[in-house]
Amino acid sequence: MIKGLYTTASGMIPRVLKQEIFANNMANANTVGYKKDGAFLHQLEDAKKNLLTDSDWEISMVDGVFTDFSQGFARKTENPLDIAIEGDGFFAVMTPQGERYTRAGEFSLSADGTLIDKNGYQVQGDGGQIVINGDSINISADGSISVDGTVVGKLKIVDFAKPYKLDKAENGYFMPAEPEIQPITDAKYELRQGYVEESNVNIVEQMVDMLVSFRAYEAGQKAIHAQDETLEKAVNQVGRVR
DSSP: HEEEEEEEHHHHHHHHHHHHHHHHHHHHSSTTOOEEEEEEEEEHHHHHHHHHHOOOOOOOOOOEEEEEEOOOOEEOOOOOEEEEEESSSSEEEEEEEEEEEOOOOOOOTTTTTEEEEEOOOEEEEEEEEBBOOOEEEEEEEEEEETTTTTTEEEEEEBOOOSSSEEEEEEGOEEEEETTTOOOOOOOOOOEEETTEEOOOOOHHHHHHHHHHHHHHHHHHHHHHHHHHHHHHIIIIIIIOOO
């Protein structure tokens, strides 16, 4: 009976984290360049192992949270400093914590003409920061930036070995999960000027997943309540001397 309670709890605990993940995905559905998260569960494997042995029962937890790096929809803005990446790769941005990486191509110019991202940090080119002073700005598919017909720099687009081992950092950036993971510069991509990449969150899909997860959690609550009532009867009624 006690094992039944733990079995049910094992299925409920990961649902709490999954609800938090779904809620965070939905909250960032309109965040440019956002990549949705998911969770790996291993409770069925652990449940089978414990049922077939006499070992103590261990409540299964979430095995890990992963990020879905699939392409988001490219939305047209007609802003010449908005750039979307079609294909692989990330923009490189210099932050106070070091170089970070993002798919959010909402760029602008600082007072001195430096190309910056939405957080005010310098967008990196092949030679460092990019300074733009002029009227006509053209960004080609390979990232070359021309101002009034003169090439002034090239956007630094980097990629990483797949499957990606990247952690989400502050302000929506990505960073290598381990120090030895280094960016590579041979990403297969094309840039689209005047577009931004939307998040890859499907609101309807997330709402359905959240509802399914909630119903599963609710079913677990009812199962625990039923088992608790049965246990209460076994202790207080079945063993009573009449």
